[in-house]
Amino acid sequence: MIRTSKLAASIQPSATIAAGAKARQLKAAGVKVFDFSLGEPDFDTPKHICEAAEKAALGGQTHYTPTAGTAEVKAAVVRWYKRVYGYEFGPENVIVSNGAKHSLHNALAATVGPGDEVVILAPYWVSYSDLVSMTGATPVLVNTTAASGFKASPAQVAAALTPRTRMLMLNSPSNPTGSVYTRAEIEAVVDALPPEVAILSDEIYEQLTYGTASPTCVATLKPGLRERTITVSGASKSYAMTGWRMGWCVAPAAVVKAMDTIQSQETSCPSSVSQAALIAALDGPQACVAEMRAEFAARRELTLKLLNGIPGLVVPNPEGAFYAFFDVSHFFGKSFGGKPVTDSLSFCAALLEQAHVNLVPGSAFGAEGFARMSFATGRPTIEAGLGKLREWLATAV
Structure with a gap:
């Protein structure tokens, strides 16, 4: 047995x-x-994205790619962030993975482990705490209420910190609550963190906000923050590409390199055909x-x-x-x-x-x-x- x-x-x-x-x-x-x-x-999935995948498959793009994704798909991610947020970085700061969940797992595996603590704002997406636990680190929950709009205050975050805190996980817009932190609210939470605590910002729903709400790319909040921020997003929600499994991280080069090593042992590389589809999604018509x-x-x-x-x-x-x-x-x-x-x-x-x-x-x-x-x-x-x-x-x- x-x-x-x-x-x-x-x-x-x-x-x-x-x-x-x-x-x-x-x-x-x-x-x-x-x-x-x-x-x-x-x-x-929109037709032009499917057509790009078909063209890639019929054109022979069906082989292994570099572990972190092709140069072309990383360039598409770079262009998208510059166009949408004015956030500029290089391909060495990008890794494409098999969905945003895989990106989150690799980011955590590359940065935390036994003895570390990761602060999670609750309610939280179901996988967060288990993904943290799988690394050997300890999830520390900060509970919020409907009365607060399911948003944590800087004081709550500060109270959850210990000498073992390595990271804070943020998710705005939020699954499950739909809450969206304003730029000022995120900045106040970030300011409650000591400089050695990293931020893992899950921004997968960034293109789905309503009314006066708008998303914030946390790494763009202030100078120097990009060096301690890992941004996760993907194509599943905004482009109806759940089955294509395309997620990515934007992070300091050393973190991307560590994630690349981990991913090389897990999946070798993301799907070649899905990468071609992602390029079409990010660079193509946004209507x-x-x-x-x-x-x-x-x-x-x-x-x-x-x-x-x-x-x-x-x-x-x-x-x-x-x-x-x-x-x-x-x-x-x-x-x-x-x-x-x-x-x-x-x-x-x-x-x-x-x-x-x-x-x-x-x-x-x-x-x-x-x-x-x-x-x-x-x-x-x-x-x-x-x-x-x-x-x-x-x-x-």
Whole structure:
């Protein structure tokens, strides 16, 4: 019998992927499921991006590339940041990986380890704490509230620091809350850090903000900050390229070199064809991004209208990404169809089983009492699914 490792036993499966798997099981059994669990745009990848991939594949670009990505794809990343943020750096500061999750893993593996602490602002994306733990470092959570807009204050961050703190992980716009820190708010948090503490800034939702909210590229906040900032982003959300697995890091050259070494032993290189697609995404027409963002904005308005019309729910206003993260604790202690609901996990489990509406429990994100809904799906599905949610909640006893 083969024994599994302590590492495998210590890591939890991704809650969002697990929630999606449960929904697929029900669908396979012929059940109509309203699945709001996965953070995946329902749009197809734009045509010009697919055409670039096809051209690359038919043209023989199907071989190994340099570990950190081709010179051409790194140049495209360099151009994009200069055009969007005025942020200038060289190809030695770029590494392309197999999705932003892979980028986060490699960045952490290259910079922290046993005895180190990494500060994470909660609620946080489900993988953060486990990715930190996989390095042997210790995640340190800073809890925020809906009343604060799910934003940490400089005082909270400062209180979490110890002599072992090596890094702070930021995510704005945020998964799961949709909160967007202003430039001034991020600067205040960064100013609370001693100069030896690095910042890992996950900016994957940077092109998806609404109303007056706007993203901040943390490395551009002030002179000298780029030397202690690792910027992570990717093509999955803004360009509907989840399956292409294209993420990247912009970081000091020494960090990129360390990540390159790690990646060389993990995956050899990113997909050659996907790299060609990423170049087309970053350099090509951007109208597709604006069109998808406008549709997400309309879905956001619809989602907020419907959720706010359901008695018992408390729904903060998401300014970015494509999630609603709302308080369901009013229903704890009640029963649905004879099943008691005591926390967000039992709430979401009963909801899926009885009403066939799939949400992700807030406990997976370090925020008990809440549930996350992705509105990266069509408006008819949102209307019908939230109608089912309203009907089910009305059965509480």
